[in-house]
Amino acid sequence: MEVFYTSFGLVTAGVSLAMGSIYLFLAVRKSERTYLYFGLMGFALVFFFLTPPIGFILHDVPPYPANILLKRVFIFSYYALTPWFILGYSGYPKKWLAYAIGIIVVVCYAAMYFTADPATKPAWAIVSLLGFGCTLLLGILAVRWQFVNDQKKRAYPLAMVMAIYGVLCLLAILNQLTPGDRTVISNLKLFFPMHFHALLFMLIMGQRLASGLLEKYALEQSLQLSEGKWDSFMQHATFMIVEHDRDGRITFVNDYCIRLLGYSSASDLLKLNWFDKFLSPADRNYMRNLVREARHPKTALPVVKTPIQANDGQELVIAWSNFPINDAQGVVQTVMSIGRDVTEEEKASALVEKLKNELLKEQIMLSRQPPVENHGIVGESKGLGYAIQKAEQVATTLAPVLLEGETGVGKELFANLIHDNSLRSDKPFVKVNCSALPKELMEDELFGHEKGAFTSAAQSRKGRFELADGGTIFLDEIGELPLDMQPKLLRVLQNGEFERIGGQKTIRVDVRILAATNRNLSAEVQQGNFRSDLYYRLNVFPITIPPLRNRKEDLPLLIHHFMDQNCKTYHRNLEQISRANLEHLLNYDWPGNIRELRNVIERSVIVSQGKTLQLDWWVEETVSKIPAGDHTLGHIERDHIISVMERCHWKINGENGAAEILAMHPNTLRSKMKKLDIKRPGLPEDLETSPDDLPHHSSL
Numbered sequence: 233m234e235v236f237y238t239s240f241g242l243v244t245a246g247v248s249l250a251m252g253s254i255y256l257f258l259a260v261r262k263s264e265r266t267y268l269y270f271g272l273m274g275f276a277l278v279f280f281f282l283t284p285p286i287g288f289i290l291h292d293v294p295p296y297p298a299n300i301l302l303k304r305v306f307i308f309s310y311y312a313l314t315p316w317f318i319l320g321y322s323g324y325p326k327k328w329l330a331y332a333i334g335i336i337v338v339v340c341y342a343a344m345y346f347t348a349d350p351a352t353k354p355a356w357a358i359v360s361l362l363g364f365g366c367t368l369l370l371g372i373l374a375v376r377w378q379f380v381n382d383q384k385k386r387a388y389p390l391a392m393v394m395a396i397y398g399v400l401c402l403l404a405i406l407n408q409l410t411p412g413d414r415t416v417i418s419n420l421k422l423f424f425p426m427h428f429h430a431l432l433f434m435l436i437m438g439q440r441l442a443s444g445l446l447e448k449y450a451l452e453q454s455l456q457l458s459e460g461k462w463d464s465f466m467q468h469a470t471f472m473i474v475e476h477d478r479d480g481r482i483t484f485v486n487d488y489c490i491r492l493l494g495y496s497s498a499s500d501l502l503k504l505n506w507f508d509k510f511l512s513p514a515d516r517n518y519m520r521n522l523v524r525e526a527r528h529p530k531t532a533l534p535v536v537k538t539p540i541q542a543n544d545g546q547e548l549v550i551a552w553s554n555f556p557i558n559d560a561q562g563v564v565q566t567v568m569s570i571g572r573d574v575t576e577e578e579k580a581s582a583l584v585e586k587l588k589n590e591l592l593k594e595q596i597m598l599s600r601q602p603p604v605e606n607h608g609i610v611g612e613s614k615g616l617g618y619a620i621q622k623a624e625q626v627a628t629t630l631a632p633v634l635l636e637g638e639t640g641v642g643k644e645l646f647a648n649l650i651h652d653n654s655l656r657s658d659k660p661f662v663k664v665n666c667s668a669l670p671k672e673l674m675e676d677e678l679f680g681h682e683k684g685a686f687t688s689a690a691q692s693r694k695g696r697f698e699l700a701d702g703g704t705i706f707l708d709e710i711g712e713l714p715l716d717m718q719p720k721l722l723r724v725l726q727n728g729e730f731e732r733i734g735g736q737k738t739i740r741v742d743v744r745i746l747a748a749t750n751r752n753l754s755a756e757v758q759q760g761n762f763r764s765d766l767y768y769r770l771n772v773f774p775i776t777i778p779p780l781r782n783r784k785e786d787l788p789l790l791i792h793h794f795m796d797q798n799c800k801t802y803h804r805n806l807e808q809i810s811r812a813n814l815e816h817l818l819n820y821d822w823p824g825n826i827r828e829l830r831n832v833i834e835r836s837v838i839v840s841q842g843k844t845l846q847l848d849w850w851v852e853e854t855v856s857k858i859p860a861g862d863h864t865l866g867h868i869e870r871d872h873i874i875s876v877m878e879r880c881h882w883k884i885n886g887e888n889g890a891a892e893i894l895a896m897h898p899n900t901l902r903s904k905m906k907k908l909d910i911k912r913p914g915l916p917e918d919l920e921t922s923p924d925d926l927p928h929h930s931s932l
């Protein structure tokens with residue numbers, strides 16, 4: 233048996249020597265502590281097994297005094313190194329158990345030196361059991377930590393060796409509990425557990441470390457490859473790539489960017505601050521705040537168009553798309569900015585804009601042809617034409633129509649057009665402005681009252697619905713209709729029925745309903761200010777009338793129309809407008825739309841003498857209201873929303889919709905889009921969102 237132990241010990245020593253040498257070598261090459269601990273553990277075992285007496289078991293009497301037993305020094309070094317290896321291998325962060333084991337080992341050395349008596353069971357052996365227990369506990373904690381942190385693959389081998397460690401502990405306890413000189417283990421003729429454990433520990437963990445090393449190597453290779461590809465892509469891309477930290481310090485620029493900006497090397501640009509160098513003062517603060525506040529990696533920052541001066545003095549306009557790169561907490565660490573040189577495009581579009589304005593100016597100056605009008609609606613723009621076409625289509629049906637558009641765009645004119653073109657054109661057309669009626673009088677106005685219904689009701693009186701019987705009623709500003717009136721209106725819409733105030737009799741009417749609003753009714757529905765059933769009933773056929781700033785080509789006709797109208801009224805003989813004033817008329821955004829234009833022209837006609845329309849008063853009043861440039865916050869916000877909408881294919885609601893990406897309620901986004909006048913290009917004005925955003929329309 234002794235021979236067997238000896239050979240087994242020699243095999244274990246051989247394996248430990250191989251492992252120890254490999255990992256000590258790797259520890260030096262890779263500066264990896266775990267390899268160092270493992271290598272040292274291997275060598276501690278080699279010395280333990282090769283120090284005489286070879287094949288030693290605890291009860292053997294050593295050939296030298298027990299208190300300086302060298303063999304035990306090596307095995308205790310092995311025990312002292314084990315916890316540090318476990319910590320390094322698993323990444324378990326708490327080190328107190330490893331320190332405790334270190335202290336226990338030192339105590340054991342001291343006790344061994346002073347108290348060892350080979351004839352009796354030494355006191356230090358009991359203390360060493362505590363060390364085993366602590367190592368086992370640390371192993372269990374480390375394995376658990378690995379499982380919790382999703383490192384199952386690395387946890388299994390450690391769990392296995394710790395289980396073997398557990399068996400070793402058990403056997404060591406049995407060994408200590410056995411009275412007398414001979415141990416239970418040797419009586420049972422079991423392998424001395426140390427040999428067995430050490431061999432498996434070296435084999436299992438050595439193999440695991442090696443395969444980890446191979447995996448890491450393969451990963452490094454593929455990382456290197458993809459880094460190479462990425463690097464080559466970045467350097468050869470024909471757009472500018474700049475990476476900067478959250479404070480704007482540039483950390484990377486590609487070759488194209490260096491060339492375009494007229495610099496000779498990356499290092500010249502790496503000294504600069506992206507915010508300071510490449511953004512206008514207005515964009516700079518906005519971007520700084522945005523970068524600081526951006527919390528979600530999905531959100532791309534706004535596209536910012538910035539005029540910059542290259543190193544050689546050349547003026548460039550660059551459109552920057554910015555992508556924040558966040559850490560695990562969502563804090564922006566770096567921003568990748570991709571820039572496109574849009575200098576030529578900008579020049580071309582400025583030229584087109586200028587030519588368009590010139591053309592409009594010429595039209596205003598020269599054209600005296602009769603205005604193109606349809607039921608008093610002047611204009612020939614595509615947007616207006618589309619709305620007129622829809623109104624004509626629906627006019628001959630009995631369907632309710634919802635006219636949407638900003639104030640002053642001509643919703644009432646459209647209501648007239650629909651009624652005039654309907655089969656009821658010779659029947660009454662009753663108009664009600666819901667915002668002009670006091671809340672208390674609204675029911676009386678709409679549905680009338682019976683005699684004695686209230687103190688002042690000396691006579692019964694018909695409401696507007698009764699007056700409109702057989703014809704059309706136009707409910708302007710329907711969004712102002714109080715909530716308690718809405719069910720009554722819904723009943724009229726659905727059944728044509730209602731009761732007068734104080735009346736018992738149900739009155740039946742046949743009225744076609746046209747409604748208008750300059751509010752976002754679907755947002756009002758979401759906010760609970762408007763009943764959804766009424767909204768869907770009214771929204772059977774919506775028509776959106778575009779604002780004047782989106783159809784400036786109507787300006788010449790409208791200006792002439794209002795000039796002619798007012799010249800007749802105020803007996804003026806005006807023939808022209810000064811070029812400078814024309815410029816202002818064309819550049820102005822017309823928030824009050826055609827009503828505002830009509831008022832401006834009327835007042836100007838009144839104050840004008842001679843043949844030229846005097847607009848100077850208006851220019852003075854409004855010039856300060858005209859936006860200063862393209863880099864106001866509104867513009868940046870607008871650009872950002874447009875870029876997100878384009879990425880989402882103009883989908884607002886639902887998963888991957890723009891509202892989700894912008895972390896906004898869909899209705900807030902809709903009203904923001906309305907405010908910033910964002911519309912899906914190429915889509916008719918009344919279909920501003922993707923089909924999935926629209927309510928279901930029942931057919932006519």
Ligand SMILES: Nc1ncnc2c1ncn2[C@@H]1O[C@H](COP(=O)(O)OP(=O)(O)OP(=O)(O)O)[C@@H](O)[C@H]1O
Pocket residue numbers: 608609610611637638639640641642643644645646708748749750826827830
């Ligand atoms: N295309 C147009 N051609 C001629 N005049 C127009 C046109 N559009 C609007 N107007 C005039 O502008 C003024 C405002 O129009 P209207 O009252 O129809 O607007 P609205 O959209 O109903 O406004 P609100 O929402 O404030 O009630 C009216 O005097 C109208 O005659």
